[in-house]
Amino acid sequence: MRAFILTTIIIVIAFVVKVDLTEGSIPLAALSTKSSENGLCEQQREPNYITVQTIEGDTIHSLFALHPAKVPMTFPERLQLFYNLNPHLQLQALVPGENIKLPLSFELENKCGK
Template sequence: MRALILTAIIIVIAFVVKIDLTEGTLPLAAFYPKDTANALCEDQREPNYLSVQTIQGDTIHSLFALHPAKVPMTFPERLQLFYELNPHLQLQALIPGENIKLPLSFAFENNCGK
């Protein structure tokens, strides 16, 4: 009988760990009510960008270095904006002569803070 109960407990723990690793735990934000006005403002955030034409040897790093962001942002944030502006470059290299958009900062289209 002990072996049966122990086996059931191990199966339940393994199932919980599997679910936790594959789907993740409940996000902490779900426990706190979100301010709807600020949530709408966050969803309406649009990046300012600069259109550039690439040349031979350009990389994303070199373009980011040549055209720094107007506001401080990390490289992963800027890279995410870059791929949002240029989804066709997700799985390919830069082609010389191609026009691409480089994100420079965030700007709000509406005046959410007022």
């Protein structure tokens, strides 16, 4: 009986730790110290990119090969920028006919008009 209770307690603690590590216990918005004006301006900044329409058989690798970056960057860095521009593709395959954004550099364009 003691072994069962101890096992149950360990499982509950492991579950709580897992949830805390994956979802976090402190909201990220509370950690932001930027002013609201700077925050809005910062949200409107995007890396330089081009928009392409996918066709049957396209992969992220083939699109990156067809449209090389303007500045040297590693594949993981470019892939991170790609998913920042196209968050809907995180867990989805490319669909033929879909317009997607391909990052070309790290430089951010300021869309604030200043």
